[in-house]
Amino acid sequence: MFRNKIDYCLNCVTKPCVKGCPLKNDIPLFINYSKEGDFLKAFSVLSETNVLPFICGSICLSLKLCENNCVRKLKGKSVEIGLLESIIGEQGLKKNYPLFEKKNDFNGKxxxxxxxxxxxxxxxxxxxxxxxxxxxxxxxxxxxxxxxxxxxxxxxxxxxxxxxxxxxxxxxxxxxxxxxxxxxxxxxxxxxxxxxxxxxxxxNVSKILHIKGKNLKNVYGSNEFLESRVRLNLREKNVIVVGGGDTAIDMARVAKRFGGNVLIIYRGNEKEMKALKSVVSLAKKEEISFMFNTNIKQIISNENDYNAYLCNAKGYNFIYPCDYVFFAIGSKxxxxxxxxxxxxxxxxxxxxxxxxxxxxxxxxxxxxxxxxxxxxxxxxxxxxxxxxxxxxxxxxxxxxxx
Ligand SMILES: Cc1cc2nc3c(=O)[nH]c(=O)nc-3n(C[C@H](O)[C@H](O)[C@H](O)COP(=O)(O)OP(=O)(O)OC[C@H]3O[C@@H](n4cnc5c(N)ncnc54)[C@H](O)[C@@H]3O)c2cc1C
Ligand code: SF4
Structure with missing residues (x-):
């Protein structure tokens, strides 16, 4: 499988994929060394520019970056550059390849x-x-x-x-x-x-909508919540996540793993979501629900029960019973x-x-x-x-x- 994936790279002389990579990794060169079976050299080419190749390869938004520029994409599917980078990165970690071939001596500064x-x-x-x-x-x-x-x-x-x-x-x-x-x-x-x-x-300070109820106990900014590394028991709890980007999807998938019934509300339509389509469909497979063209207007608490007042694009107001609200509408x-x-x-x-x-x-x-x-x-x-x-x-x- 790995062999097929590396052989799929055409080794273009103009290297358009490199232009799409913020780190300017020499992608064709590391793939070329991989084709020759020289993984040590492949790892060393990557770490010349990127000291976290396993991590970038695993979580980079490569479809929007290097892979978006791949010549193969014109005829269907791009080379899976991210996956190949993560495989070489993993090899480098497991075999303990050096990060840099040469390191200067201490210069006194x-x-x-x-x-x-x-x-x-x-x-x-x-x-x-x-x-x-x-x-x-x-x-x-x-x-x-x-x-x-x-x-x-x-x-x-x-x-x-x-x-x-x-x-x-x-x-x-x-x-x-x-x-x-x-x-x-x-x-x-x-x-x-x-x-x-x-x-x-x-x-990493979460942006929060200035609405009534934003300071209630079970209302969180997603960034602060994720950073606190707190694990909640959300079994049988209704959870609203507000937002349409990758952080909203991550927050929703975390809340789902804590057992919650999770609803993402987003002010635009599905096409306008910033999150990658592939992760939106993963969230749907995990039975996370979506409500599009909807805004949250206020959160009202009645002892331990919360109600979110929602409003859709047609101006129709309605109440959604919830226990937790997480904002994922950006950072400041x-x-x-x-x-x-x-x-x-x-x-x-x-x-x-x-x-x-x-x-x-x-x-x-x-x-x-x-x-x-x-x-x-x-x-x-x-x-x-x-x-x-x-x-x-x-x-x-x-x-x-x-
Ligand atoms: C939920 C979520 C998911 C994401 N998923 C992806 C993804 O899949 N792919 C992707 O490419 N990007 C993703 N991103 C974006 C990416 O993680 C960030 O762009 C990147 O981490 C920014 O790096 P940074 O070093 O500038 O800041 P940070 O990663 O925020 O690192 C800052 C560091 O500084 C420390 N710090 C903060 N304040 C102080 C202080 N006063 N004194 C000392 N230390 C301090 C922090 O503890 C932290 O270690 C995601 C972001 C979020 C919020
Ligand atoms: S996966 Fe990310 S770091 Fe790796 S080559 Fe593509 S854009 Fe660059």
Whole structure:
């Protein structure tokens, strides 16, 4: 099966698939090494650009990215690039292939990375490769950010996920867990202590509709709920998830696994949903119900019973009895951004120049915190590119001194 899938790649000279990949993985080259049976080389080609190939291959929205550009797609089905990347990534983890063929010796300079999500991990790994001392400051006692607390375990093998992070940390990166910027660490101290700082702490505050009942006990923002890693018993409970993107589908599928009768309500029609069609049909197979062209107007509580007042596009109002409501209508940045003394854009994201440097010299930022496109591959690319820019910046300072 794997053989057929790799042989299906035409090895196009123009490599249109690479243009669709945010990380610019050399897809035809890694597939070519796979065809020759040289999986070590295939893994090394991938990790030149992507330090989490198993994870990206497994959960990347590849149908909208690399596979969308595949020449084979013109005649029907594209090469399953994501699947092939995850197979090579898994091989690399199980056989313990090195992430980088060469790593520079310590160059005497140290960088602090705030946030251990994909942006932070990628920045840390490439800085280490370039010879920097790197310390990650992470607010939780685990790494991965949304890869660990957003993407549910039924979509990503948790053992291989943890092995992927270990591989990066084993490059010789120090991690300080339970360190939260703005609480027990501060930017001005990091700036004094390190030669440069990278901010990659995401933007995971759920947007909530300003409706009556939004502050009731069983009403949650999906991001905060998933991040809390709380397991609820939702057997015989009616659950409403509000939203039409991939987070709404993930939230609904998690609630279903907790035993709930789950209804997704979305203000547009099915075609307008941002979620991938394939995951919408998976949710339907799991008996998650959908109500389209419908808005939630208010949530009323009567002791432990809640009623959601819904309104459809024709202006017809009706009541739906529910026990829990989860909002999954998008994310916004944390209030901490306002306290850092950095320039922000109108929506509160950290502003950076084309080198990913913030308004403070020597402080760089990447991933969701700068409103990068909301995918793991974009966050990884943003972290990696920042590492190369930090290297240029610090070398430039040195050149000016001499
Ligand atoms: C439910 C859900 C499902 C998703 N599914 C997919 C998917 O299938 N495929 C895909 O490509 N993308 C998916 N995404 C999007 C993707 O996960 C994000 O775009 C990506 O993780 C952003 O990476 P990041 O490193 O910028 O931020 P995050 O992943 O949010 O990482 C930020 C890190 O910083 C830490 N942190 C936060 N505040 C502080 C602080 N003050 N001090 C120190 N540390 C801090 C956090 O704990 C976290 O570890 C999904 C998102 C959600 C919400
Ligand atoms: S990282 Fe994502 S977009 Fe890039 S090659 Fe892998 S699956 Fe495709």
């Amino acid at each position: 140290n960088v602090a990375v705030v946030g251990g999500g994909p942006a932070g991990l990628s920045c840390a790994a490439f800085l280490k490769k370039l010879g920097y001392g790197v310390t990650i400051y992470e607010k939780h006692n685990y790494l991965g950010g949304l890869i660990s607390h957003g993407i549910p375990d039924f979509r990503l093998d948790s053992d291989l996920r943890e092995k992927s992070f270990e591989k990066i940390i084993n490059l010789g990166i120090e991690v300080k867990y339970n360190h939260e910027l703005g609480k027990n660490i501060f930017l001005k101290n990091l700036k004094k202590k390190y030669d440069a700082v990278f901010l990659g702490f995401g933007a 940045p944390d209030e901490i951004n306002k306290k850092l003394g950095l320039k922000l854009d109108l929506n509160g994201y950290i502003k950076v120049d084309k080198r990913n440097m913030t308004s403070m010299r020597g402080v760089f930022a990447g991933g969701n915190v700068i409103n990068e496109k909301n995918t793991v591959a974009h966050a990884l690319a943003s972290g990696r590119n920042s590492a190369y820019n930090i290297d240029l910046y610090l070398k430039n300072i040195d050149n000016k001194k001499h």
